[in-house]
Amino acid sequence: MKVAIIGGGITGLSTAYYLLRLSRDKRIPLDITLIESEGRLGGNIITERLRGFIIEGGPDSFLTYKPWALEMCRELNIYEDLIPPKSDRTFILWKGEFYEVKHLSVQSMIKSDLLSLKGKIRLLLGTLISQGDFHKDEPLGKFIERKFGREFKEKIFEPIFSNVYAASVDDLSLKATMPKISLLKKKITSKLPPFMSLRYGMHQLVESIYGKIKEDVKIILNHRVVNVEPLDSGYYIKTNGGSMRFDKVIITTPSYITAEILGGPTGYIREALYSIKYSPVIVINFVFNREDVGIPLRGTGFVIPKNDGFTVSSCTWTSSKWTNRAPDDYILLRVFINLKIDPNEAVDRAYKEIKEIMDVKGRPLITKVFNWERGIPKYTVGHIERVQSLENHLLEFKGLMIAGSYFKGIGVPDCVRQGKESAKRIISAL
Numbered sequence: 119m120k121v122a123i124i125g126g127g128i129t130g131l132s133t134a135y136y137l138l139r140l141s142r143d144k145r146i147p148l149d150i151t152l153i154e155s156e157g158r159l160g161g162n163i164i165t166e167r168l169r170g171f172i173i174e175g176g177p178d179s180f181l182t183y184k185p186w187a188l189e190m191c192r193e194l195n196i197y198e199d200l201i202p203p204k205s206d207r208t209f210i211l212w213k214g215e216f217y218e219v220k221h222l223s224v225q226s227m228i229k230s231d232l233l234s235l236k237g238k239i240r241l242l243l244g245t246l247i248s249q250g251d252f253h254k255d256e257p258l259g260k261f262i263e264r265k266f267g268r269e270f271k272e273k274i275f276e277p278i279f280s281n282v283y284a285a286s287v288d289d290l291s292l293k294a295t296m297p298k299i300s301l302l303k304k305k306i307t308s309k310l311p312p313f314m315s316l317r318y319g320m321h322q323l324v325e326s327i328y329g330k331i332k333e334d335v336k337i338i339l340n341h342r343v344v345n346v347e348p349l350d351s352g353y354y355i356k357t358n359g360g361s362m363r364f365d366k367v368i369i370t371t372p373s374y375i376t377a378e379i380l381g382g383p384t385g386y387i388r389e390a391l392y393s394i395k396y397s398p399v400i401v402i403n404f405v406f407n408r409e410d411v412g413i414p415l416r417g418t419g420f421v422i423p424k425n426d427g428f429t430v431s432s433c434t435w436t437s438s439k440w441t442n443r444a445p446d447d448y449i450l451l452r453v454f455i456n457l458k459i460d461p462n463e464a465v466d467r468a469y470k471e472i473k474e475i476m477d478v479k480g481r482p483l484i485t486k487v488f489n490w491e492r493g494i495p496k497y498t499v500g501h502i503e504r505v506q507s508l509e510n511h512l513l514e515f516k517g518l519m520i521a522g523s524y525f526k527g528i529g530v531p532d533c534v535r536q537g538k539e540s541a542k543r544i545i546s547a548l
C-alpha cells in the first residue's frame with residue numbers, strides 16, 4: 119500500500135509520524151512518501167539559531183490546553199525540553215501608556231485604568247446576561263461588542279485576539295473561534311502555563327519528528343506537486359521532478375495550493391478551497407544592546423489596538439518571555455505587522471515605532487524579517503459549514519484526504535491533531 123503525504127509542514131510531518139507508528143503497532147506494512155516543495159521541512163515553523171540567539175520566524179510556542187502537541191513532545195522524548203514563559207504579564211499600549219492584562223480576567227480588567235467607568239459597567243453587565251445564540255454564526259467582533267460593549271472590544275479583545283489570528287475580529291467567525299474563547303477559562307485552572315515553547319526553538323519539534331521517521335518514510339524535498347489526478351484505483355501525483363502513483367494521498371499544503379493541484383471533477387472542492395483567505399503577517403526580529411532600551415521589560419510584550427495609529431500590531435519581548443533566547447547583554451524583540459506592505463518599509467516603520475514606544479537609543483544589531491504574505495488562514499463566517507461541506511464532497515474521492523491549518527484549527531496543536539486523525543482514518547480504512 120503506497121501512501122503519499124504532500125507538504126512537510128507540521129500537519130504533514132505529524133501525519134507521517136502517526137501513520138508510521140500505527141502501521142508498526144498494527145503490523146500493517148505501508149510504503150510512505152512525503153513530498154515537500156522546499157529544501158527544508160517545517161513550513162511555517164522556522165527557527166534560526168544565530169550567534170547565541172534563537173530567532174523564530176513563525177510560531178514561537180503552542181497552547182497547552184489543546185493537548186496534541188504536548189502529547190507528541192512526550193512521545194518524542196522532548197518533554198523535558200519544554201519551557202514555560204518567564205512571565206504571565208502582557209500589556210496593552212493605549213495612548214502612550216502600558217496597561218497590564220492578566221489572563222483576560224474580568225477582575226483584572228475592572229481594576230485596570232484602561233477602561234472608562236462606563237466601559238467597566240458595560241463589561242460587567244455582559245458577564246451577567248446570557249451568552250446569546252451560539253447556533254447562528256456571525257462576526258466574532260459583532261458578538262463581543264453586543265455582549266461586552268464597544269470599548270472592551272476595541273481596547274482589549276480585538277488587539278489580543280487579532281494577535282492570534284492576525285485578522286480583525288469583525289472578519290472572523292464566532293462559531294469557528296468561540297471554542298477558543300471558552301477554553302480561555304481553562305488555562306487559568308490548568309497547572310501548566312497556557313503556552314509553552316521548546317528549549318532550542320520550535321524547529322526542535324520538526325527535527326525530533328524527522329529523527330523518528332527518516333529511516334522509514336521516503337522524504338522527497340525540492341519537489342513541487344503540480345497535480346493530483348484520480349485514477350480508477352489510486353492517484354497519480356505529478357511533480358516538477360517526475361510522476362508517481364499512490365493508493366492513498368493526504369494533501370497538507372495551504373488551501374490555495376491544494377485547490378490548484380487537485381485535478382479531476384473537483385469543482386466544488388476547489389472553489390471552496392480558493393474561498394479561504396489568509397491574513398498577511400510580517401515578523402521582524404530585532405536585537406538591541408540591553409543598555410540601549412530605555413524601558414524595563416518585565417513581561418512578555420504588548421499589543422496595540424488597531425485605531426491607536428501604529429503600523430505595528432504587537433511586540434513580543436522574546437528575551438524576557440523565554441529563557442535561552444538571547445545572550446544576557448542583548449534584547450531580542452519580535453515585532454508583528456499584519457499588513458501587506460513592502461518588507462523594507464515594514465522594517466523602517468517597525469524600527470521607528472519601537473524606538474518611540476520603548477525609548478530605544480541605538481540601531482538594531484541584528485534584523486531578521488519573515489514575510490508571510492499569506493500567513494494565517496482566516497476563519498470567516500460560515501467556516502464550520504464550509505469544512506463540513508468540503509468533507510462531504512471529499513467522500514466521493516476514496517483514499518484522498520486534506521488537512522492543514524486552514525481546515526480544522528490554525529495552531530500547531532490542531533495541526534498535530536489533524537495529522538493524527540488523518541493517519542487513523544487511513545489505517546482504519548484498510
Ligand SMILES: Cc1cc2nc3c(=O)[nH]c(=O)nc-3n(C[C@H](O)[C@H](O)[C@H](O)COP(=O)(O)OP(=O)(O)OC[C@H]3O[C@@H](n4cnc5c(N)ncnc54)[C@H](O)[C@@H]3O)c2cc1C
Binds near residue numbers: 379493522523530
Ligand atoms: C507568523 C506566524 C506565527 C504563528 N504563531 C503561532 C504560534 O505561536 N503558535 C501556534 O500554535 N501556531 C502559530 N502559527 C500557526 C502555525 O505555525 C501553523 O498553523 C502551522 O505551522 C501550519 O502547518 P501546516 O503543516 O498546516 O502548513 P505549512 O506550515 O504551511 O506547511 C505546508 C507545507 O507544504 C509545502 N508545500 C506548499 N506547496 C507545495 C507543493 N505544491 N508541493 C509540495 N509541498 C508544498 C510548503 O512548503 C510547506 O512546507 C503561526 C503562523 C505564522 C505564519
